[in-house]
Amino acid sequence: MKMSLVLEARHIEGGYDLGSSFLKAVDDCSLYAYEGEMLGVAGESGCGKSTLAKLIMGLTKPPLRLVKGKSIIDDIDVYKLSWNERKKILWGKVVTMIPQASMNALNPTKKIKDVVFDVVREKYSTPPSKSEILDMAKKRFDEIGLDPVALDMYPIELSGGMKQRAIIAISTLLNPSFLIADEPTSALDVSTQKLLLELLYMLIKRNIVKTLIFISHDIATLRQICDKMCIMYAGKILEISDTEDVINRPLHPYTEKLMESVIPLIPSIRKKTLKGIPGAPPNLLNPPSGCRFHPRCRYAMPLCKEKEPPLREAKKGRFVSCWLHLG
Amino acid sequence: MNMKEEALLRVENLTKIFKTGFLGKGEKIIAVNDVSFFLKKGEVLSLIGESGSGKTTIARLILKLLKPTSGRIYYEDTDIWEISDKAYWRKVQAIFQDPYASFNSFYKVERTLKNVFKLFPDKVSEGEKDKKVHEALEKIGLNPKEVLGKHPFELSGGQMQRLLLARCLIIDPEVIIADEPTSMVDASMRVILLNIFKELSKKADKSIIFITHDISQAFYISDRVLVMYRGRIVENGPVEQILFSPQHPYTKRLISDVPKLHEKFKFTLT
Ligand SMILES: Nc1ncnc2c1ncn2[C@@H]1O[C@H](COP(=O)(O)OP(=O)(O)OP(=O)(O)O)[C@@H](O)[C@H]1O
Ligand SMILES: Nc1ncnc2c1ncn2[C@@H]1O[C@H](COP(=O)(O)OP(=O)(O)O)[C@@H](O)[C@H]1O
Ligand code: SF4
Ligand SMILES: [Mg+2]
Ligand SMILES: [Mg+2]
Numbered sequence: 001m002k003m004s005l006v007l008e009a010r011h012i013e014g015g016y017d018l019g020s021s022f023l024k025a026v027d028d029c030s031l032y033a034y035e036g037e038m039l040g041v042a043g044e045s046g047c048g049k050s051t052l053a054k055l056i057m058g059l060t061k062p063p064l065r066l067v068k069g070k071s072i073i074d075d076i077d078v079y080k081l082s083w084n085e086r087k088k089i090l091w092g093k094v095v096t097m098i099p100q101a102s103m104n105a106l107n108p109t110k111k112i113k114d115v116v117f118d119v120v121r122e123k124y125s126t127p128p129s130k131s132e133i134l135d136m137a138k139k140r141f142d143e144i145g146l147d148p149v150a151l152d153m154y155p156i157e158l159s160g161g162m163k164q165r166a167i168i169a170i171s172t173l174l175n176p177s178f179l180i181a182d183e184p185t186s187a188l189d190v191s192t193q194k195l196l197l198e199l200l201y202m203l204i205k206r207n208i209v210k211t212l213i214f215i216s217h218d219i220a221t222l223r224q225i226c227d228k229m230c231i232m233y234a235g236k237i238l239e240i241s242d243t244e245d246v247i248n249r250p251l252h253p254y255t256e257k258l259m260e261s262v263i264p265l266i267p268s269i270r271k272k273t274l275k276g277i278p279g280a281p282p283n284l285l286n287p288p289s290g291c292r293f294h295p296r297c298r299y300a301m302p303l304c305k306e307k308e309p310p311l312r313e314a315k316k317g318r319f320v321s322c323w324l325h326l327g
Numbered sequence: 328m329n330m331k332e333e334a335l336l337r338v339e340n341l342t343k344i345f346k347t348g349f350l351g352k353g354e355k356i357i358a359v360n361d362v363s364f365f366l367k368k369g370e371v372l373s374l375i376g377e378s379g380s381g382k383t384t385i386a387r388l389i390l391k392l393l394k395p396t397s398g399r400i401y402y403e404d405t406d407i408w409e410i411s412d413k414a415y416w417r418k419v420q421a422i423f424q425d426p427y428a429s430f431n432s433f434y435k436v437e438r439t440l441k442n443v444f445k446l447f448p449d450k451v452s453e454g455e456k457d458k459k460v461h462e463a464l465e466k467i468g469l470n471p472k473e474v475l476g477k478h479p480f481e482l483s484g485g486q487m488q489r490l491l492l493a494r495c496l497i498i499d500p501e502v503i504i505a506d507e508p509t510s511m512v513d514a515s516m517r518v519i520l521l522n523i524f525k526e527l528s529k530k531a532d533k534s535i536i537f538i539t540h541d542i543s544q545a546f547y548i549s550d551r552v553l554v555m556y557r558g559r560i561v562e563n564g565p566v567e568q569i570l571f572s573p574q575h576p577y578t579k580r581l582i583s584d585v586p587k588l589h590e591k592f593k594f595t596l597t
Contacts, residue, residue: 042513043513044485044512044513044515044516045483045484045485045486045511045512045513045516046482046483046485046486160378160379188378189376189377189378189540190377190540190541190542190581190584190585190586191377191580191581191584192377192378193584193586194584194586194592197586197592197594198592198594201594202594202596205596206596217485217511217512217513217514218513218514218586219514219588220586220587220588221586223586223588223591224586224591224592225594247588247589257515258513258514258515259588261513261514261515261517261518262514262588263514263517263518263521263543263544263546263547264543264587264588264589265542265543265546265570265582265585265587267546267566267567267570267571269543269546269547270546270547270548270549270566273522273525274518274521274522274547275518276515276516276517276518276519276522277515277516277519278519279468280468280469280470283470283472283473285473
């Protein structure tokens with residue numbers, strides 16, 4: 001059976017108006033996600049992960065702007081909708097983002113249930129009654145293993161892990177089919193992180209959400225639940241493949257280096273020196289010509305400086321943007 | 328000579344109690360509970376523990392940003408509260424967890440970095456300041472042209488964390504306390520930053536307290552590890568000992584919960 005397409009983002013290009021210049025944070029990125037899929041997006045800080053997520057959802061609040069491209073979520077053409085239409089029919093109901101640093105997103109002066117009321121009411125012209133909303137919330141809190149008494153608490157009374165759960169429960173209250181989680185685990189310690197991963201895994205397996213995009217700079221974290229991975233660098237997608245392939249048989253030289261940089265948990269590691277990737281990530285206001293990774297690539301050839309490699313299927317199901325693989 | 332005598336920094340029976348609620352009338356939180364340890368010259372000591380276990384509080388106490396409820400901290404056998412702030416902060420510096428909170432958001436990066444020369448006893452010429460700033464930025468892989476003219480909110484979290492390390496390199500202190508200094512960078516940059524800490528200890532004989540909840544980073548760079556749980560030190564020893572024979576159940580959990588690249592957690596739906 002062919003799984004249905006939940007996200008079809010084509011040739012997305014966008015960035016930030018900075019007065020005199022335009023910072024192109026995302027350049028010609030295409031990404032598909034199917035029902036039941038958990039897709040990881042990895043890349044170093046500042047490479048455009050959050051920006052891509054916002055562009056996919058149509059969250060183009062100035063200075064962010066879409067230049068080119070198309071995003072279709074559950075058959076809805078995002079950029080054919082006005083801002084107000086996106087608010088009414090798209091966000092929260094079809095697609096939801098758990099934003100970076102969301103742990104601090106809860107208003108400290110409001111009880112959790114009041115946040116819930118606000119979120120739900122905003123989406124309906126004739127909202128359900130308070131008790132109906134409360135029933136919905138209790139059910140979802142239960143499903144994700146958070147005691148519904150938390151609804152009657154203030155954020156400060158919840159532990160980090162409980163807060164995370166509350167945020168996820170609230171974000172998925174209106175049953176969006178598509179969830180984007182932007183670095184949801186980075187601020188957490190490993191044990192809380194693990195609980196959150198389990199929670200996201202459960203959301204998909206229980207069919208509470210159909211598709212998940214999980215953004216993180218930490219590949220070892222992504223690999224725990226993602227079937228597929230997308231590697232970004234300097235506003236570009238360099239590689240998309242099944243997780244096992246990306247980790248064990250990376251195609252792109254950047255991915256290869258990234259895997260070598262992950263610290264294994266073995267005692268002898270103390271005596272070794274891992275290399276990292278020498279050099280700095282490029283300035284997005286003035287990116288390198290041709291392949292953006294060429295100044296740091298150990299395989300760079302003359303062609304790499306001149307021409308930008310397109311993202312193509314180099315092997316079955318494996319997309320890569322590198323001249324080594326695009327003969 | 329015993330180990331204590333070699334210590335550069337010594338923490339003795341340190342306790343910090345926070346009182347929450349209006350006018351401190353509410354609950355008491357024992358953030359740090361009777362903690363003692365020492366740090367030798369040239370040593371990397373890691374402080375590992377879950378969030379809320381008191382790691383950042385210890386960092387703030389050592390930096391004199393908080394007064395202890397009880398207990399003492401000595402730098403070269405002098406109580407740190409008897410040393411002037413300016414002299415002490417030349418010797419002991421920190422890289423904090425939330426990089427944005429550490430930089431004044433109204434100042435451009437250049438001004439913030441150059442402000443550190445105020446800690447220096449002698450006047451530094453503009454040319455010398457520029458040189459030091461550029462050297463430090465290059466070392467941590469940031470392009471001076473790209474960052475110096477920016478405000479903190481125009482930079483990513485990873486860039487900010489690296490700027491904090493640059494600031495530290497300019498000051499050139501004897502002790503660096505790094506509180507989760509790599510939480511916002513990717514694997515390749517993390518290794519580069521960790522290597523800088525390793526080099527500072529091995530080549531420049533600097534002492535480092537490295538705070539993290541990621542046990543693999545701690546093992547990569549440290550000589551010794553302290554495991555904290557609810558304000559107390561529950562385990563203390565060399566890396567090998569803690570990895571091979573962890574004693575405390577909490578240490579065991581830390582080791583099993585860290586995500587590994589070549590291993591997948593097994594989740595069972597309940
Ligand atoms: N509001 C903004 N105004 C101007 N530039 C911005 C803004 N937000 C992001 N940028 C720039 O856009 C680029 C991409 O940023 P983005 O937040 O998408 O990165 P990211 O991959 O999510 O990084 P991180 O891992 O640090 O979250 C960076 O160069 C960043 O400095
Ligand atoms: N200024 C403060 N006021 C009240 N409680 C605090 C304050 N700072 C920290 N705490 C509490 O002290 C405990 C230890 O916190 P912290 O040192 O930040 O832990 P860690 O850095 O290990 O995550 C936590 O319970 C925290 O909520
Ligand atoms: S295109 Fe060339 S420079 Fe770019 S990653 Fe491939 S080999 Fe390296
Ligand atoms: Mg981001
Ligand atoms: Mg902390």
